Amino acid sequence: MIKKNVLDMIVIDNQELSNNYFLLKLAPVDSSQSLPYAEAGQFVEIRVDKSPTTFLRRPISINFIDFDNNELWLLIQKIGDGTKALSQLKISDTLNIIYPLGNSFGLPEAQKSKLVLVGGGVGVAPMLYLGKVLFEKGYTPDFLLGFRSSSDIVLMDEFKKYGNVHITTEDGSFGEKGYVTNHSLLNEPIQKIFTCGPKPMMMAVAKYAKENSIECEVSLENTMACGFGVCLCCVEKTTEGHVCVCSDGPIFNIEKLTWQI
Amino acid sequence: MADLRVEINKLKLDNPVLTASGTFGYGHEFSDYIDLNRLGGYLVKGTTLHHREGNPYPRMAETPSGMLNAVGLQNKGVDYFIENIYPICSQYSSKAIVNVSGSCIDDYVACTEKIAALDKIEAIELNISCPNVKQGGMAFGTCPKSAEDVVAAVRKVYPKTLIVKLSPNVTDITEIARAAEAAGADSVSLINTLLGMAVNAETRKPILSTVTGGLSGAAVKPIALRMVWQTYKSVKIPVIGLGGIMNATDAIEFLLAGATAIQIGTANFIDPQITVKVVDGINEYLDRQGCKSVNEIIGGLIL
Ligand SMILES: Cc1cc2nc3c(=O)[nH]c(=O)nc-3n(C[C@H](O)[C@H](O)[C@H](O)COP(=O)(O)OP(=O)(O)OC[C@H]3O[C@@H](n4cnc5c(N)ncnc54)[C@H](O)[C@@H]3O)c2cc1C
Ligand SMILES: Cc1cc2nc3c(=O)[nH]c(=O)nc-3n(C[C@H](O)[C@H](O)[C@H](O)COP(=O)(O)O)c2cc1C
Ligand code: FES
Numbered sequence: 001m002i003k004k005n006v007l008d009m010i011v012i013d014n015q016e017l018s019n020n021y022f023l024l025k026l027a028p029v030d031s032s033q034s035l036p037y038a039e040a041g042q043f044v045e046i047r048v049d050k051s052p053t054t055f056l057r058r059p060i061s062i063n064f065i066d067f068d069n070n071e072l073w074l075l076i077q078k079i080g081d082g083t084k085a086l087s088q089l090k091i092s093d094t095l096n097i098i099y100p101l102g103n104s105f106g107l108p109e110a111q112k113s114k115l116v117l118v119g120g121g122v123g124v125a126p127m128l129y130l131g132k133v134l135f136e137k138g139y140t141p142d143f144l145l146g147f148r149s150s151s152d153i154v155l156m157d158e159f160k161k162y163g164n165v166h167i168t169t170e171d172g173s174f175g176e177k178g179y180v181t182n183h184s185l186l187n188e189p190i191q192k193i194f195t196c197g198p199k200p201m202m203m204a205v206a207k208y209a210k211e212n213s214i215e216c217e218v219s220l221e222n223t224m225a226c227g228f229g230v231c232l233c234c235v236e237k238t239t240e241g242h243v244c245v246c247s248d249g250p251i252f253n254i255e256k257l258t259w260q261i
Numbered sequence: 262m263a264d265l266r267v268e269i270n271k272l273k274l275d276n277p278v279l280t281a282s283g284t285f286g287y288g289h290e291f292s293d294y295i296d297l298n299r300l301g302g303y304l305v306k307g308t309t310l311h312h313r314e315g316n317p318y319p320r321m322a323e324t325p326s327g328m329l330n331a332v333g334l335q336n337k338g339v340d341y342f343i344e345n346i347y348p349i350c351s352q353y354s355s356k357a358i359v360n361v362s363g364s365c366i367d368d369y370v371a372c373t374e375k376i377a378a379l380d381k382i383e384a385i386e387l388n389i390s391c392p393n394v395k396q397g398g399m400a401f402g403t404c405p406k407s408a409e410d411v412v413a414a415v416r417k418v419y420p421k422t423l424i425v426k427l428s429p430n431v432t433d434i435t436e437i438a439r440a441a442e443a444a445g446a447d448s449v450s451l452i453n454t455l456l457g458m459a460v461n462a463e464t465r466k467p468i469l470s471t472v473t474g475g476l477s478g479a480a481v482k483p484i485a486l487r488m489v490w491q492t493y494k495s496v497k498i499p500v501i502g503l504g505g506i507m508n509a510t511d512a513i514e515f516l517l518a519g520a521t522a523i524q525i526g527t528a529n530f531i532d533p534q535i536t537v538k539v540v541d542g543i544n545e546y547l548d549r550q551g552c553k554s555v556n557e558i559i560g561g562l563i564l
Contacts (some may be wrong), residue, residue, distance in 0.1 A: 230286035231330065
């Protein structure tokens, strides 16, 4: 198990992207400290000091870690007060995080196999770091990213560094029109699918994987209080009963879930 | 460096800082964050005779300066605790206290008997105040007669330190505290969570699967403090105070209101290192105030 750290971080960059998304880049306040290793699929819990209405920490996936520059990237969508306060952080503001939390995506053995990383909306976030980790292990992953419209597309150039990028938009303004589950890429033989996004999308992806006997892992986003397995608030019903999404997950093999798909 | 030691009946604590049951797992989950041995002790999560799956998700709603939970005592049962967790607890010098829950007197007694056999567990906290289970739980803690019955039954089989955890969801908490004292409790801890509710206006649905749940966190502090003070004045046994303690100053306020020890709950989620910070903060306060021992400020409210 990777040690969990409570870290004070400093804002290196906070870029407003399209559609209420922003990319927050952080580094340890103590610049002599290098970011400890984290696995793909893990997340952080951020204390949002600047929002008086935000009492609990906010869980956010690791979007990318640039170990060369000692930077942690978070891709965040403005939803409510907590994420809005984060979007307003300025360069050199500080914030406290717990890092890294949760389990990680399971990486397959054979490097020739076709791996498809399906992200929808802000759920594309963990796919970038997963893509990088896979790329460094010698895989060429296929990213299948779904957005509502071309103006929502984020981090395209980053994804391209680590694999082939396939896009769907609901309005057809870029890539293939429709949902990710309609994309032609899925007609090819696939060894494993990794997915993160809105629950209806993940369920559709899981259903497709199940029907086609493709191994599939999903990243769940149940609401959390602690983020490290002590409050039992974030449970998902699985074949083994209630388990914590924050510590036994957030990554689950669909075989373990009790979704009606 | 002031003397931080306090005593809850036979239970001797290095300092008055404990953790609240259900917010600290089994303790070892915090070992990446803090040195567990620096705590006076820690309350492990609610343990029942049999395995419990708890309530369906969603179980949590954030509220102004607090949160509602409806976990419903999910735990793997007392035998699991004895086999898998007790050996881990035994590695720490800090005292583990087991929070015993149940839905009928026989279950409380059977669960307690099993814990009583464990050498290194010097105390139990009897939870007669859980708002999140259908049967038992809080029902025992909201009527003096049933509180007295369950405490008396457990007292018969438990010779070590017996702490009874009280529910704030009553008209007069001192009445229940006195009933527990009369039935042989060595200490009372308060408060458990306050019954509350959260609604999503857009969907018109309750946020919690159980509709209602237990409120904790900073929001409950004034109520908890008031109840600790009232209880301190009406019983002779030591009072353990909790509810909304977020920092050392909050903890000191509870000590002044009459608590011999305090528990930190929801604050652990926001700062997993808060417990040791509170230990240090109490110590600094005592030095600043020129006190040699923490016992000098317990109940030291100046009226
Ligand atoms: C493991 C994990 C990883 C995550 N990764 C990311 C990420 O990389 N980027 C990102 O933008 N978001 C991510 N999220 C979601 C993010 O945590 C929430 O959007 C955030 O907590 C909202 O906080 P807020 O204060 O802005 O909004 P709030 O005021 O808390 O909520 C606004 C509205 O959104 C709803 N809501 C909030 N959180 C959730 C949730 N988890 N599930 C369902 N409904 C919810 C609330 O009920 C409310 O109606 C992740 C969540 C989890 C559990
Ligand atoms: C998620 C959660 C789970 C809890 N589980 C238990 C429990 O199993 N047994 C118990 O006696 N109290 C339980 N409690 C109540 C706390 O121990 C404590 O009494 C309450 O939260 C008030 O303190 P706080 O405001 O410091 O959190 C729980 C509280 C929370 C937030
Ligand atoms: S959020 Fe507390 S156990 Fe998962």
